[in-house]
Amino acid sequence: xxxxxxxxxxxxxxxxxxxxxxxxxxxxxxxxxxxxxxxxxxxxxxxxxxxxxxxxxxxxxxxxxxxxxxxxxxxxxxxxxxxxxxxxxxxxxxxxxxxxxxxxxxxxxxxxxxxxxxxxxxxxxxxxxxxxxxxxxxxxxxxxxxxxxxxxxxxxxxxxxxxxxxxxxxxxxxxxxxxxxxxxxxxxxxxxxxxxxxxxxxxxxxxxxxxxxxxxxxxxxxxxxxxxxxxxxxxxxxxxxxxxxxxxxxxxxxxxxxxxxxxxxxxxxxxxxxxxxxxxxxxxxxxxxxxxxxxxxxxxxxxxxxxxxxxxxxxxxxxxxxxxxxxxxxxxxxxxxxxxxxxxxxxxxxxxxxxxxxxxxxxxxxxxxxxxxxxxxxxxxxxxxxxxxxxxxxxxxxxxxxxxxxxxxxxxxxxxxxxxxxxxxxxxxxxxxxxxxxxxxxxxxxxxxxxxxxxxxxxxxxxxx
Amino acid sequence: xxxxxxxxxxxxxxxxxxxxxxxxxxxxxxxxxxxxxxxxxxxxxxxxxxxxxxxxxxxxxxxxxxxxxxxxxxxxxxxxxxxxxxxxxxxxxxxxxxxxxxxxxxxxxxxxxxxxxxxxxxxxxxxxxxxxxxxxxxxxxxxxxxxxxxxxxxxxxxxxxxxxxxxxxxxxxxxxxxxxxxxxxxxxxxxxxx
Numbered sequence: 001x002x003x004x005x006x007x008x009x010x011x012x013x014x015x016x017x018x019x020x021x022x023x024x025x026x027x028x029x030x031x032x033x034x035x036x037x038x039x040x041x042x043x044x045x046x047x048x049x050x051x052x053x054x055x056x057x058x059x060x061x062x063x064x065x066x067x068x069x070x071x072x073x074x075x076x077x078x079x080x081x082x083x084x085x086x087x088x089x090x091x092x093x094x095x096x097x098x099x100x101x102x103x104x105x106x107x108x109x110x111x112x113x114x115x116x117x118x119x120x121x122x123x124x125x126x127x128x129x130x131x132x133x134x135x136x137x138x139x140x141x142x143x144x145x146x147x148x149x150x151x152x153x154x155x156x157x158x159x160x161x162x163x164x165x166x167x168x169x170x171x172x173x174x175x176x177x178x179x180x181x182x183x184x185x186x187x188x189x190x191x192x193x194x195x196x197x198x199x200x201x202x203x204x205x206x207x208x209x210x211x212x213x214x215x216x217x218x219x220x221x222x223x224x225x226x227x228x229x230x231x232x233x234x235x236x237x238x239x240x241x242x243x244x245x246x247x248x249x250x251x252x253x254x255x256x257x258x259x260x261x262x263x264x265x266x267x268x269x270x271x272x273x274x275x276x277x278x279x280x281x282x283x284x285x286x287x288x289x290x291x292x293x294x295x296x297x298x299x300x301x302x303x304x305x306x307x308x309x310x311x312x313x314x315x316x317x318x319x320x321x322x323x324x325x326x327x328x329x330x331x332x333x334x335x336x337x338x339x340x341x342x343x344x345x346x347x348x349x350x351x352x353x354x355x356x357x358x359x360x361x362x363x364x365x366x367x368x369x370x371x372x373x374x375x376x377x378x379x380x381x382x383x384x385x386x387x388x389x390x391x392x393x394x395x396x397x398x399x400x401x402x403x404x405x406x407x408x409x410x411x412x413x414x415x416x417x418x419x420x421x422x423x424x425x426x427x428x429x430x431x432x433x434x435x436x437x438x439x440x441x442x443x444x445x446x447x448x449x450x451x452x453x454x455x456x457x458x459x460x461x462x463x464x465x
Numbered sequence: 466x467x468x469x470x471x472x473x474x475x476x477x478x479x480x481x482x483x484x485x486x487x488x489x490x491x492x493x494x495x496x497x498x499x500x501x502x503x504x505x506x507x508x509x510x511x512x513x514x515x516x517x518x519x520x521x522x523x524x525x526x527x528x529x530x531x532x533x534x535x536x537x538x539x540x541x542x543x544x545x546x547x548x549x550x551x552x553x554x555x556x557x558x559x560x561x562x563x564x565x566x567x568x569x570x571x572x573x574x575x576x577x578x579x580x581x582x583x584x585x586x587x588x589x590x591x592x593x594x595x596x597x598x599x600x601x602x603x604x605x606x607x608x609x610x611x612x613x614x615x616x617x618x619x620x621x622x623x624x625x626x627x628x629x630x631x632x633x634x635x636x637x638x639x640x641x642x643x644x645x646x647x648x649x650x651x652x653x654x655x656x657x658x659x
Contacts, residue, residue: 027564027565029563031577032562032563032578032579034562034579035579149581149582149583201548294558313607314549314551315556315606315607316556363606364605364606364607365556365607
């Protein structure tokens with residue numbers, strides 16, 4: 001009996017003394033020994049230093065797709081030429097293609113010229129390149145040396161083009177304004193050096209805006225948003241950033257609420273509305289930090305009734321807020337917040353509003369609806385009106401509407417034509433245009449030409465009827 | 466068309482990647498060889514098809530071996546070496562650091578190592594891995610899908626009635642020849658994805 005008791009005592013003592021967590025290791029920040037990006041810290045960039053002219057041409061085309069999401073920021077081409085809804089076996093024809101640096105920067109089209117922001121890895125240069133829409137011949141490029149390493153692509157912004165100017169933001173937040181026709185340098189700005197902007201992960205995704213001859217930019221850092229006169233390069237206003245919002249991959253969207261024009265920006269750390277006119281131009285009208293995610297790419301989708309759909313990837317899901325006038329100011333109310341499996345969400349592209357309905361492709365973490373095109377009503381963005389079904393899945397690629405047809409580009413270069421509809425998914429045709437990879441750059445369409453890209457090549461196809 | 470061919474040279478990232486691929490290959494080949502000595506060429510063993518796997522988590526809870534004989538393996542050739550790794554970091558992490566609160570893996574079985582800006586390498590510490598597939602789900606949703614599960618044959622008892630296969634909702638478990646016991650994502654499985 002004493003033996004058993006002694007044994008039990010030993011076991012009890014062992015049990016008491018044993019630390020079951022003794023083999024555990026503490027996981028601390030910095031265990032990966034992250035280094036510093038020396039190129040970003042030390043490099044002095046002479047923005048727009050180099051110009052090359054390769055040729056010139058006169059075009060009779062007058063169509064435009066002048067910026068990110070087109071003329072009205074809605075990804076819908078108005079007054080389009082009649083476009084094909086079905087293709088013969090040898091259609092659509094790839095009219096030309098151009099090799100680009102790895103990236104997702106979409107093109108802008110202006111009266112027969114194609115403008116694209118590219119990165120030349122051999123020369124280590126950001127380059128605004130101007131091509132002829134008809135034959136893809138490069139006419140000029142304005143470039144500057146800057147060091148980048150591939151990080152799921154390099155350039156990823158669409159230039160803003162007006163009759164007079166082209167405005168670009170490079171991967172490391174260098175801004176360049178040039179004359180549209182000649183490529184002559186007008187002014188430049190380094191948002192990191194001048195405004196302490198933090199270059200977003202995977203480089204800049206914010207597409208620049210020109211509104212009423214003013215460049216509108218959102219650096220984050222010391223200044224949340226600013227306006228620059230395109231002609232003189234003079235800074236017209238700067239919005240302070242006491243809340244420390246950071247630059248996201250999202251782009252500024254104009255919005256008019258109850259007759260008041262404002263700029264809406266979905267930053268990292270919050271979403272903000274900044275006055276775009278009048279005595280309070282450049283002042284913050286409203287801000288909320290309830291929308292706070294580390295990676296935000298889609299632009300905010302603003303509705304006339306004061307609602308805004310905010311969405312982001314990497315598990316963030318979506319939020320619907322309502323902005324309303326309140327005692328001479330504005331109040332912001334969160335109406336809904338949900339995961340991708342519970343309603344419309346997007347990782348990269350901005351959902352599209354057509355005929356009072358909202359269309360978007362669900363991200364991969366959206367459960368059974370992953371990668372499906374879905375249609376929801378803005379009245380309740382968690383209630384699905386229709387889906388493309390499990391047989392019709394897409395990817396992270398872009399989509400737009402022209403001539404009452406919706407064009408969806410899949411990651412691998414497959415282009416699908418749909419009939420936008422309020423009741424059901426109607427597919428008109430589908431064709432694999434090229435052996436692509438990561439075809440995520442926004443599409444541009446004008447004069448019956450459609451300019452698309454995958455991660456390494458830009459293509460122009462004829463979609464005219 | 467322009468040509469932009471860079472001069473061919475072995476960079477550090479490629480060297481490390483090749484090294485990791487070689488170690489993974491040798492490790493799996495070793496286990497496969499060891500398994501082969503225990504079985505004839507006609508024998509079958511359990512394996513899961515990573516392209517069918519839906520990351521339900523049952524591999525961690527249903528296996529009769531504790532921790533599970535199913536482990537995460539890493540196809541380095543497919544990895545994007547991302548800073549924001551969906552397999553390593555929780556969705557929407559506070560920061561992209563190795564701090565425990567930012568890690569997705571419940572047992573800290575993935576080691577993250579800085580290579581050079583902007584690349585990070587991820588290595589599985591197999592003894593810590595419980596086969597829960599949380600990292601696989603993250604990598605599949607937000608990355609290239611390089612992290613995936615495999616039955617490790619040095620641990621698997623090769624039960625006649627595999628407890629995981631019985632409940633696998635994707636029917637990803639299948640018997641494969643003991644001479645080719647792994648279904649690793651990579652070059653030889655290209656084309657299977659669609």
